[in-house]
Amino acid sequence: xxxxxxxxxxxxxxxxxxxxxxxxxxxxxVMVGFSCILTGCYSSFNQIDDKVAALLDDxxxxxxxxxxxxxxxxxxxxxxxxxxxxxxxxxxxxTGTSLEYExxxxxxxxxVIARLDALEEGSESGQTITLEQALDWATQHGREYQYQExxxxxxxxxxxxxxxxxxxxxxxxxxxxxxxDGDSGLYESSMSIVNEFRVTQRLxxxxxxxxxxxxxxxxxxxxxxxxxxxxxxxxxxxxLGAEIPLLRDAGPIAQENLIQAERDLTYAARRFEDFRxxxxxxxxxxxxxxxxxxxxxxxxxxxVLLYQKLAEKERALYQAGxxxxxxxxxAENSALQQQAQQASRWESYRLAxxxxxxxINWPLEDKVRIHHVAFAIEPPQVxxxxxxxxxxxxxxxxxxxxxxxxxxxxxxxxSRNQLLPDLDVSxxxxxxxxxxxxxxxxxxxxxGSTDFNIGVDLGIPLDREIEKLKVREIQVILxxxxxxxxxxxxxxxxxxxxxIRDIDANLFxxxxxxxGVEIAQLNIESINLxxxxxxxxxxxxxxxxxxxxxxxxxxxxxxxxxxxIEYLLYTGQLRIRANGMMETLPGMKMRPTEDxxxxxxxx
Numbered sequence: 001x002x003x004x005x006x007x008x009x010x011x012x013x014x015x016x017x018x019x020x021x022x023x024x025x026x027x028x029x030v031m032v033g034f035s036c037i038l039t040g041c042y043s044s045f046n047q048i049d050d051k052v053a054a055l056l057d058d059x060x061x062x063x064x065x066x067x068x069x070x071x072x073x074x075x076x077x078x079x080x081x082x083x084x085x086x087x088x089x090x091x092x093x094x095t096g097t098s099l100e101y102e103x104x105x106x107x108x109x110x111x112v113i114a115r116l117d118a119l120e121e122g123s124e125s126g127q128t129i130t131l132e133q134a135l136d137w138a139t140q141h142g143r144e145y146q147y148q149e150x151x152x153x154x155x156x157x158x159x160x161x162x163x164x165x166x167x168x169x170x171x172x173x174x175x176x177x178x179x180x181d182g183d184s185g186l187y188e189s190s191m192s193i194v195n196e197f198r199v200t201q202r203l204x205x206x207x208x209x210x211x212x213x214x215x216x217x218x219x220x221x222x223x224x225x226x227x228x229x230x231x232x233x234x235x236x237x238x239x240l241g242a243e244i245p246l247l248r249d250a251g252p253i254a255q256e257n258l259i260q261a262e263r264d265l266t267y268a269a270r271r272f273e274d275f276r277x278x279x280x281x282x283x284x285x286x287x288x289x290x291x292x293x294x295x296x297x298x299x300x301x302x303x304v305l306l307y308q309k310l311a312e313k314e315r316a317l318y319q320a321g322x323x324x325x326x327x328x329x330x331a332e333n334s335a336l337q338q339q340a341q342q343a344s345r346w347e348s349y350r351l352a353x354x355x356x357x358x359x360i361n362w363p364l365e366d367k368v369r370i371h372h373v374a375f376a377i378e379p380p381q382v383x384x385x386x387x388x389x390x391x392x393x394x395x396x397x398x399x400x401x402x403x404x405x406x407x408x409x410x411x412x413x414x415s416r417n418q419l420l421p422d423l424d425v426s427x428x429x430x431x432x433x434x435x436x437x438x439x440x441x442x443x444x445x446x447x448g449s450t451d452f453n454i455g456v457d458l459g460i461p462l463d464r465e466i467e468k469l470k471v472r473e474i475q476v477i478l479x480x481x482x483x484x485x486x487x488x489x490x491x492x493x494x495x496x497x498x499x500i501r502d503i504d505a506n507l508f509x510x511x512x513x514x515x516g517v518e519i520a521q522l523n524i525e526s527i528n529l530x531x532x533x534x535x536x537x538x539x540x541x542x543x544x545x546x547x548x549x550x551x552x553x554x555x556x557x558x559x560x561x562x563x564x565i566e567y568l569l570y571t572g573q574l575r576i577r578a579n580g581m582m583e584t585l586p587g588m589k590m591r592p593t594e595d596x597x598x599x600x601x602x603x
Contacts, residue, residue, distance in 0.1 A: 048160070055156050055265070063269040063396075067139070067276060067578045069149035126367025131287050131374055135580035138283055138360035139276075148275045155261075155268035162261040171198045192218040206254035207244035207424075214239065238431040238445055247420040248459075256414055263403065270396040277574045280582060281565050286356050288558040290370045293349045295554040300342045303547045307335040310539055313531070327536045334540055376557075376593035377564045379507060382500050387571055391496045394572025398492060401485050408478045415474050418467040422459030428452070495570040502563035510556040517553050520546035557593075 053070070060068045083089045129137075139145055175194045198212040215236045244250075252259070311331040317323030357364055392398060430451040434444040523542045527534050565582075568574040575583035584590055 051160055052153065052156050055160065056152065059156070059265050059269040060272075062266065063273050065269060065273040065276075066576065066583075067272075069152050069272070071149070071153055126369055128369040128371050129362075130371040131284065132579075132581055134287060134356075134360055134362075135280065135283055137362060138279070139578075139580035141361040142279070142359070143361050144359075145276075145279060148272055148279075152268045152272045155265050159261040159265045162258050166202050166255075166258055169200050171200070172196070173198075190218065192216060202254070203244065204255065205252070206250040207242065209242045210240070212239040212241070213237070235433040236445065237433060239428060240430075241426070241428040243424060243426045245422070245424050247423040248418060251417065253414040253417050256410070259410070260407065263407065267400045267403070270400050273576075274396045276576045276580075277569055280574070280576050280580060281569050283360065283580075284565060285562050286352075286359065287370070288374060288561060290349070290352055290356060291372065291374060292551075292554045292558050293345070293352055294370060294372065296551045297342070297345050297349060299547045299550045300338070300345055303543055304335070304338050304342055306543045307331070307338045307540075310536070310543075311335040314536060330536050331540075373592050374561070375590050376561060378589040378591075379503050379560070379564060380567070380588075382503070382567070384497065384500060387500060387567075388493055388496050391571030391573075392489060392492060395492055395570075396572065398485075398489060401488055405478070405481050405485055408474065408481055412471065412474045412478055415467065415471045418470070419461065419464050421461045422457065424457045425454070426457070427454040492570065496567075499563060499567035499570050503560070503567060506556060506560040506563050510553070510560050513549065513553040513556040516549040517546070520549040 049071075053068075056070075057068050060066075173194075173196045175196075177192045177194075178189070179191075180189045193216065195215045196212065197215075198210060200208055200210045202208050213236065215234075217234045245254075311328070311334070314323055314328040314331040318325055318328040353368065353370065354364060356362075356370075357366075357368065362368065428451075430453075431445045431447060432449050432451070434446040435449075520542070524546055527539055527542055531539070565574065573585065575585070577583050
């Protein structure tokens with residue numbers, strides 16, 4: 001028998017007037033449920049999302065940020081596959097005997113070279129992405145970026161939860177009791193329905209006020225069955241109350257959780273903006289590293305051709321009787337070694353490209369080409385003292401560290417508050433329902449029968465040992481954080497000074513590397529004018545010198561640009577637009593550069 005049928009069977013055995021009473025109570029419960037929904041007890045998630053978006057926008061604007069996190073979806077259980085509540089999830093670990101390994105016969109060197117050449121050709125296919133495209137993609141799909149956005153949103157949600165506790169809170173409780181008392185085989189049954197509606201509000205400096213309406217309906221069922229009486233006891237009571245601490249837990253300590261949540265959101269906004277700057281720096285650095293590697297490959301291709309030409313010339317000279325077998329063999333072996341090194345460069349480059357795709361969350365299965373043109377920032381004119389003072393003042397991480405020390409100072413003040421005695425004032429006002437001349441009650445309030453109560457409770461602080469120890473603990477934590485702040489300020493100063501010095505050092509290194517390339521090219525040209533009078537080792541060394549000089553020039557350019565961006569980052573001057581690209585500061589000169597070009601046409 002299902003539940004509905006059981007209820008119908010029971011109702012047929014109950015007195016008609018009792019059934020009428022039960023139906024009335026059921027209608028009352030339905031009305032209470034609808035009233036709860038109409039008063040907004042269950043606000044929609046759309047309203048919550050709107051509050052989150054508005055708060056994120058305000059907080060980001062307060063930190064002068066350009067990018068506001070906008071969660072597109074909220075996670076649900078999608079990986080369970082029916083194992084959400086399984087205590088022992090299945091494990092896939094096949095035995096060794098079920099696995100297969102197929103050996104490959106030894107190939108000739110020509111086959112290996114052919115396969116390497118095929119991989120190189122495959123690496124040159126696919127979509128070409130620029131630095132700006134990579135930055136834009138990373139801000140929309142990068143896992144690190146999404147993680148930081150979600151961390152920011154979590155801080156926002158925690159603040160909204162705390163703010164909600166400080167607003168008026170509504171509670172509505174509906175209760176139904178059916179009681180049967182037995183006495184020597186005789187049973188007396190009664191039924192009561194109670195509805196409690198309550199509103200509470202926290203006070204800014206401690207305590208709480210509340211307003212409550214308690215409606216009750218009681219019925220003795222035994223009397224109804226015996227004499228047909230339907231007299232019931234109904235009442236409605238209005239209760240106003242307040243509890244206010246005067247010493248312990250009184251004052252700003254009452255808002256500690258709200259204050260900290262508000263400050264934590266500010267810290268989250270700074271942390272997110274600081275992350276965006278570091279994220280830009282990391283992506284640009286990795287992108288320039290890829291260009292340096294690709295430039296080394298381009299230089300290596302030139303070296304391979306030069307080695308092969310030298311090997312062919314020495315072989316021809318030997319066959320003509322004008323050269324030695326040693327020189328021909330040395331040139332041939334050097335050419336093969338250069339090919340092997342070139343294959344290794346390609347493999348390192350492919351691995352770096354895959355790692356870059358992982359960083360920006362680009363699909364791994366997609367083939368990409370890194371555009372050979374990057375931007376170049378002209379070095380700044382820097383005054384060491386001015387850059388140091390202004391940089392330390394602008395650093396968002398240092399601002400947060402200073403404010404967190406203030407948080408600990410506030411915790412110390414609050415912990416000392418806990419040493420005070422408890423002195424609380426409480427009061428209540430109750431307005432009962434009206435009582436008729438015949439003793440019957442109703443839901444109408446009787447103002448003349450209002451009850452008022454006020455009380456004072458004093459707790460003597462006989463045992464505050466734990467609270468005293470807590471004060472000492474926070475004092476130690478405060479001193480430690482002050483030391484950490486001093487250390488972080490010094491470390492930031494070292495970073496700023498090092499970044500300034502690196503710019504000058506890298507400018508000097510780049511000039512030297514450019515001169516080295518010119519000298520190596522002149523050496524190659526002089527050898528080409530009279531190759532018969534130059535031995536093989538001299539020619540091989542000249543080729544290696546040219547390749548090393550060109551690779552050094554590429555690394556020097558990369559190091560200079562990285563040091564300039566590091567200087568902007570460490571001094572708090574780096575500004576990132578919403579698309580992830582750097583904002584050009586007044587007076588800053590940026591231009592596209594092909595210093596790292598490896599011969600590809602522009603994309």
